[in-house]
Amino acid sequence: AQKITQTQPGMFVQEKEAVTLDCTYDTSDPSYGLFWYKQPSSGEMIFLIYQGSYDQQNATEGRYSLNFQKARKSANLVISASQLGDSAMYFCAMSYNNAGNMLTFGGGTRLMVKP
């Protein structure tokens, strides 16, 4: 069975500094995808970044990058130059070969950016 683990329930970061949010996953499938979503206090789920298991390079989207270490089964999210608006819950998720193209979500990390 697939499993996503986010071991940091909460983190603080100083504004303008970089922060890494950890995500480890467990799967026996060689083919899968990894996602990060942001959930601000308003509650909506916002897609941030995607990494495929066969992608050769780490994904980047603006200030977000994904540090993908396949052998370690980790897919950490790096946010550079943190902003106050980055304060939110962040969820790591995985897609894999299943009938409903379902995503498996981790428990989330709450990031708080200090001014």
Next chain:
Amino acid sequence: NAGVTQTPKFRILKIGQSMTLQCAQDMNHNYMYWYRQDPGMGLKLIYYSVGAGITDKGEVPNGYNVSRSTTEDFPLRLELAAPSQTSVYFCASSPGLAGGSFYNEQFFGPGTRLTVL
């Protein structure tokens, strides 16, 4: 495009009451999902659908039912509400995987906050 819409935004139910949470999408997506999110937790899949007329259970289906008569709509029915069903419910849709990729971005609705007292 409105994307994924959900109604109502908030609802308070008494124990034993029933209700339907509405979800609609206008992106012509085949795949639709219902999740629940308990306070401080991640999302758990309740039911999903791969197309009109086809639904299947997710991780936590007990106490819920779904139907999918059209591509656009995917209502979630709660029968005999219990306090354990107090949660935020999210509906999501996706076009599904294509071309051997596992890129399956799911587009989420704004959520329905349900309290059962």
